[in-house]
Amino acid sequence: MSLKGKVAVVTGSTRGIGRAIAEALIDEEVSVVICSRRQRDVDRTVAACREREKGRVVGIACDVREHGQVQRLIDFAIRELGGLDILVNNAGVAHTASVADLKPEEWHEIIDTNLTGVFYCCHEAIPHLRTRGGGYIVNIGSLAGANAHPMMAAYNASKFGLLGFSEALFQEVRYDGIRVSHIMPGSVETDFSSGKKGWAILPEQIADMVITLLKSPSRTMATRIEMRPTKPSRA
Numbered sequence: 078m079s080l081k082g083k084v085a086v087v088t089g090s091t092r093g094i095g096r097a098i099a100e101a102l103i104d105e106e107v108s109v110v111i112c113s114r115r116q117r118d119v120d121r122t123v124a125a126c127r128e129r130e131k132g133r134v135v136g137i138a139c140d141v142r143e144h145g146q147v148q149r150l151i152d153f154a155i156r157e158l159g160g161l162d163i164l165v166n167n168a169g170v171a172h173t174a175s176v177a178d179l180k181p182e183e184w185h186e187i188i189d190t191n192l193t194g195v196f197y198c199c200h201e202a203i204p205h206l207r208t209r210g211g212g213y214i215v216n217i218g219s220l221a222g223a224n225a226h227p228m229m230a231a232y233n234a235s236k237f238g239l240l241g242f243s244e245a246l247f248q249e250v251r252y253d254g255i256r257v258s259h260i261m262p263g264s265v266e267t268d269f270s271s272g273k274k275g276w277a278i279l280p281e282q283i284a285d286m287v288i289t290l291l292k293s294p295s296r297t298m299a300t301r302i303e304m305r306p307t308k309p310s311r312a
Contacts, residue, residue: 078292081106084158086150088141088198089168091118093267094217097280098165098287103132105288107163110154111136133158141168141194142186151201161205163291166195167217171232184231191235195242203250211254211295215287216243218261220303236261240301247300256298258290263305276306 085102089095091113099109103126111122111134119136126134135157139150154161170190172183195216206212221229222236240259247257266277283304290299 083162085163086110087165091122094280095167097284101284108133112139142189147197187231
């Protein structure tokens with residue numbers, strides 16, 4: 078199934094997994110909205126992505142923790158690109174600390190970005206997806222949403238919550254023609270997981286999975302996808 082002419086919003090798309098997903102969508106001739114918290118990062122990424130000379134690319138700064146900024150993001154997509162077909166919720170942050178040492182502001186940053194931000198984006202996007210007769214929401218989670226680890230309680234809480242949110246959401250919107258998939262990678266070679274070069278999942282491989290999902294027959298949907306490195310480093 079061709080994705081040419083579709084419109085996508087990818088959050089946290091100036092680097093890492095989000096950047097790889099945005100580039101893969103552009104190569105499929107999808108029009109893409111790039112966003113992250115810093116306008117300078119957005120501008121730099123938009124300029125680089127336009128060199129791919131395929132799908133149209135625009136960008137806007139957005140902190141997904143702020144409902145008003147998310148409203149502006151979705152309105153921007155509709156105004157600049159004429160509609161919305163695909164939402165990829167990728168923006169995420171992490172802090173590693175024990176519960177006793179984690180600062181309250183760090184807790185809120187993690188939960189508000191990784192979970193509340195996804196709610197805001199879905200809340201604003203769903204009416205527009207319904208207007209188009211359907212669409213696709215892809216939430217980028219983590220295997221940390223199914224496996225708890227010490228020193229990661231806040232991140233675990235956000236990703237466990239995202240899993241539950243995603244599985245409830247797909248049941249709510251399936252009859253609107255909106256499919257929802259939740260990708261749960263293990264170790265990925267990004268800023269989040271240093272020291273794993275050579276065996277960790279590459280961002281481009283997650284992007285490939287997103288494209289595979291978007292192109293899959295509309296009669297079915299994969300609701301939960303767990304991705305692991307084939308040969309992780311032995312302890």
